Amino acid sequence: MKEVIVTAPYQFEVTEKEIPKPEKGEVLVQMKAAGVCGSDFHLFLGENPQAVFPRVPGHENAGIIAEVGEGVTSVKKGDHVVVDLVIACGECKQCRSGRRNICETVKARGAAADGGWREYFTVPEHEVYVLPEDMPFEEAVLIEPFAIGGHCTKRADVTKEDLVLIYGSGTIGAVVLQTCKNIGCKVICADINESSLERAERYGADHIIHSGQEDLIDRISQITKGKGVDVVFDCACYPGSLTYLMKQGILTNGGRIVPLGFCTEQEQITQAMINGRELEIIGTRMSTGQFEPTITKLTNHEYQLEGMVSHYIPFTEIDKVFDNMKNPPSDMKKMVILW
Ligand SMILES: [Zn+2]
Ligand SMILES: [Zn+2]
Incomplete structure (x- = not known):
């Protein structure tokens, strides 16, 4: 089998190795599709503080169970599955309270552990979720990003009474938007990219703000009659974005703000702010308990998937994926690798 390894920033290799054997309680997954996420970019470009080289990227993984190890009962050979990105101990306080995503020893596939950009890999049976047979793999790779939407909106306790601002309309912004619309609340989307804003409108944004040309605070004030929004999701996550979004005029009193990124630069937030x-600043990381409900929502066609992926690239042409990371085409929204 072939696997892709990022050996250092801007360096990758495709190597040959033996197909692994599933051990007790494990299954062998044959990859069919993998989504390429912002964090794969950060890994390759050397911007992920949690990444260790060499590393197989990829945490949005869908495939078929090719073989099961001894004692596996929850899945069988031939099942179509998505793979959880969270590797957790299952025993610590966080795991026992259902928060595997912040397990004391948590590892994310594709960052602190090897991911899915290879033909086969083994995982514990409880880290795969069975898909309906008729769900295309190229759609199934979107389950993980939509699970992020489910998790961060749950963390922020978003209800249909809320008015939400989503700052940044890339893949995660589009996912959070669709999750909020699914909950039933009103959403304002802001971005500097015209086509991302058009897409946000198609996905149901109630207001769009071209934050490169319009003053965000003025527009929020106009839309909310000076009251501000209840919840902000920072999906742009550049150094200083969190401080900016906490300025007077964006959030209402008692508002919640959820940063979705991993910037390491200092912000300028004061106790008085x-x-x-x-205000509440709410942390969120990956997801927990969201794969199964998200599979149900995708099966029921509750989300619009058209326009989420712009580039499908065969695994045999993996160098194109890395080329696009180095020099992203202007029309690129999201890449998916197909086997
Ligand atoms: Zn991702
Ligand atoms: Zn744990």
């Missing part, structure tokens, strides 16, 4: 209006 938080406590003057009792």
Whole structure:
């Protein structure tokens, strides 16, 4: 079998190796499709503080069970599955309270552990989720990003009474938008990219703000009659974006803000900015308990998948994926690798 290894920033190799044997409680997954995520870019470009080289990228993985190890009962050979990106101990306090995503020893596939950009790999049976046979693999790779949407909106306790601002309309912004519309709330989307804003409108955004040309705070004030929004999701996540979004005029008193990125630069947030209006800054990481409900929502066609992926690339042409990471084409939204 072939596997792709990022050996250092901007360096990758395709190597040959033996197909692994599933051990007790494990299954062998034959890859069919993998989504390429922002964090795969960060890994390859050397911007992921959690990544260790050499590393097989990829955490949005869908495939077929090719073989099962001893004692496996929950899945069988031939099942179509998606693979959880979270590797957790199952025993610590966080795991026992259902928060595997922040397990004391948590590892993410494709970052702190090897991911799915290879023909086969083994995983514990409880880290795969069975798909309906008729769900195309190129759609199934979107389950993981939509699970992120399910998780971060749950963390922020978004209800249909809320008015939400989504800052950044890339893949995660589009996912959070669709999740919020699924919950039934009103959403404002802001971005500097025209085509991302057009897509946000198609996905049901109630208002769009071209934040490169319009003043965000003025527009929010106009739309909310000076009251501000209840929840902000920062899906743009550049250094300083969190501080900017906490400025007076964006969030209402008691509002919640959820950063979705991993910027390591210092922000300029003061105690007064938080406590003057009792704002909440809510952390979110990956997802937990969201794969199964997300599979159900995709099966019921509750999300619009058209326009989420712009580039499908065969695994045999993996160099194109890395070329596109180095020099992203202007029309690129998301890449998916197909086997
Ligand atoms: Zn991802
Ligand atoms: Zn744990």
